Amino acid sequence: MAPALSRLQALLQDIEHSVLFLRDALRVEPDGAELQQRVAAELGLPFHSTIEFAQEAARLRNAADELIQLVTPPRHLVFEAAGSFYTTIALHTAMQSDIATFIAAQGGAGVSIRDFAQEADIDGEYFERLVRHLTTYGIFIETSPGVFANSAQSMTMANKPEFCAHLDIVMREGTMVAPHWPRFLEQRALGRQSGSPLLPSPFSLVSNGVPFYEWLHSASAGVRRGDTFNLAMRGMSVTEGLAFLPADYPFAELRSDTLIVDVGGGVGSVPSLVLPHAPHLRFLVQDVGPVISQALVLAAPGTRMRRWIVEGRVKFQVQDCFRSQPPETDGAIFLLKNMLHNYADEQAERLLHVIRAANPAKLLLIDRVLFPATAASVSSTAPSGVVTSQRATTIYDLIMGGLHGARVRTLAEWTSLLVRTHFKLENVWQLRASTGQYVLEAAIV
Known part of the structure; x- marks a missing residue:
């Protein structure tokens, strides 16, 4: 009983500290002038109006989750998971x-x-x-x-087609893959024993080896499934609280007319978020042909995106991310949002080598960071000293593994990947309302 009592008292102290901090913070009426306060109000996230609030809210959830585990019969928790x-x-x-x-x-x-x-x-x-x-x-x-x-x-699902599309991709494709995990694990083990090629992912058993993105735009995926995916990626921007991005990373401090190459940038969600607050920047959004075609359709006359295109602030370009970058990108800032978690290390290295050859001014990776650390070592491994709940992060890790044979990387794995491709991790910014996303800033070496 003594260990349980000791842990209970410690958790209650942590919870009380966080609750009192957040209570006192909420009593201060925000002036609404700062970007982060406006975004928090628009998204209905009062506990994320400052990065300090968000970190304390993360501490509170972590303590509350541990309290639930402490007081609930273990078999009940396992049954609920089952x-x-x-x-x-x-x-x-x-x-x-x-x-x-x-x-x-x-x-x-x-x-x-x-x-x-x-x-x-x-x-x-x-x-x-x-x-x-x-x-x-x-x-x-x-x-x-x-x-x-x-x-x-x-x-969050009422009149929200983009968020619902995001949920649909997670649930529908996840359900397709789920029954194949046991067979996948067995065949991977057999492949290692025999020295034969390894299956890349459980999804390869569903698609007969066709990679996910190729399958997505094929007849096998069903009518307009690729369009649903593109809609889902816009929904993910909302899920991840990316509206805070201009507040959480100092885009406004970049020099005037800086070119940012948004690799795999979809229909332009990043410039849509950043340019209203940093109109001195330029974006080159690159993706595959079908995605760029949809982006140009969405940039209809009268939209902000069309105005930015006319002003030369945004340009869309069909580009294979594994092929050499065009000369106009030399010396630009390269940005990859939720890109590298789609690829195993070998492919991720190929992609980063292509970018390194373009002599980038810096590299910005907006992606998740997985923290497998114990609670006692969290403060020494997390850049901010606070780790958000790892539940969504580990779900994404399984999604990436299940569909792409890829992964969500730890901070050490990100650092190693960058070193192997002649980059050096210099700064890390936490995205306050995300499911474990950070902005990793790297320079060439």
Whole structure:
């Protein structure tokens, strides 16, 4: 009993400290003038209006999670983990039905799930049970038996096609891959024993060896699945709180007319976030042909993106990231957002060698950092001294492994990868409202 009591007291002290800090901070009325305060208000994230608030909120969640583990019977926690795929089923079903948008359209009042199900031509009894399970995660609120209202969590899916597309990619492709993990592990082990080529990922068993991005734009993926993925990447920007990016990294301090090459930049989410606050910069957004075509369609007359294109602040370019960069990029800042976690080390090294050959002024990697450290050593390994919950980060690690044969890297692995490609890690900035993302700034050596 003594170890449990000692740990309980320590956790309660940590929780009390964080709660009092956040309470006192929230009592100070923000003036709304600073970028970070405006973004926090727009996203409804009061505990992220400063980096200090966000770090204290992370400490509070870590302590609360550990407290739950301490006081819950271990078998119960394991059982809940075993049944977590039912949560995915429930969430995917609720999202596809668009029940959150329907509830929001009623003015926020509770809605009878069975009445909704009747209109949607789905079985009300089982749908109600699925939604009820989601309430245990704070997704929806059962205001009276069978009547459900939106919570802050379920409201993230109401009239939010980009975020829902992000969730859909995670759940649908993840469900496709899930049954193949045991066979994948066995075949990888056999391959190592025999010296034969190793399977790159569980997804290769689904696609007959076709890489994920190639499959995504093929007939096998289904109609417009590639478009759904592009929509999902814009949704990921919201999930990761990237609206804080101009506040969390000093883009405004870069010299006038600096060119930033956004490798694999999709439809231009980074310049859309940065240019309103650093209009003196220029962006060259590179990606594959279908993505660039969609980006140009989205940059319709009257949009900010079209204006930036006309002003020469943004240019879209079809570019294979593994081929030599065009001369215009020589000496530019290169930025890779959520790119390298798609690739195993060999491919990641090839990509970075291509960038190194362009003589970049600096390299900015916006990506996740995995911290497998014990709680006692967290402060010595995390750049800020605070590590956010690793649950989402490890989920992304499995997504990258399952679909691409890639990984989310630790800080030591990032440092080693950069050294092997003749870069040196110089600075690390935490993205305060992300699922473990940081801006890693490196220079050539």
